[in-house]
Amino acid sequence: MNTQTPAAAAPTGAVPVGVSARAEALAALEGSFERLMQQWRRSYLDAAECVSPGMLPATYKVLTMISREGAATVSTLAEHLSADKGFVSRTVSELEELALVTRVPDPHDGRVRLISLTELGCRRLHVARSPYQHRLAEELDSWPVATIDRLTTLLDALTTGETPHP
């Protein structure tokens, strides 16, 4: 649980701006992003491990894509994952062996088979995801709304390439 309130550590008033101060601020920001990415990666590993011990993150990614699509062909999955079709096909077989997914004939075209989650697959994925589903909301629980809004503004400025106004 996050006990630190971000506003307490935020700088107030005018700050002397030097080249090294700016470089330090940039390095701190990059460090924050890096840690955030590491944390996401870790949650991904934990979720994969929770679905099935020893499952690789890439396999977990295919599973979540199947869940998102509902029912899809190997080609569609490969396209949406920007992955190799052979790899997706082997991963689907692996998931099928674990009884997490199943192949059913396409009702519109009997020659085509669609891949979807089994009940077990749905359940396991739900359990694996639940610790992370409300994670952000929990982290932000102790933040005042105005501070959350500020974070949104700054992130938005960063992705759109704009300059935020204080």
Add this chain to the structure above:
Amino acid sequence: MSPMSTDDPLHSPERDEAIRAVEGEFVQMISRFRRMIARRAEMLSPGLLPGAYKVFSTIAQSGPLTASVLVDQLMLDKSQLSRTVADLEKRGLVERTPDPNDRRAQLLSATDEGKARYDEIRESSDSLSMRTTLDEWDISEIRRLATLLHALNDE
């Protein structure tokens, strides 16, 4: 405006809305990052998949290294990695040399051509966009964002 003095009830519609907005920003950032990797893969070699770009950039940054180190580092399966390396080799981006410490193992490294293209990509405007954007920011805003993200990271 002091954010500390804002006293709002938990789980108000306003709070839910604010949290959804942060989530939306992160989703946007991740998809932007994904598109950037896809663009870089295409720049490196037309038709190259994003997954192969990650393998290549790891070899270019930390190579020469063995396939087993790569497997551990990128958490891929062995056969998937060897197909990817074969593809990168065919494209002239990666080469294998015998490992002086272990005759049975081979070291993977970026070719001169691969290194040159990788440097070119890293110097392209695409990679510099975050720094360029931040050039215009007031230092207090940079610090503020770093502090907010840092607080978000704390467990």
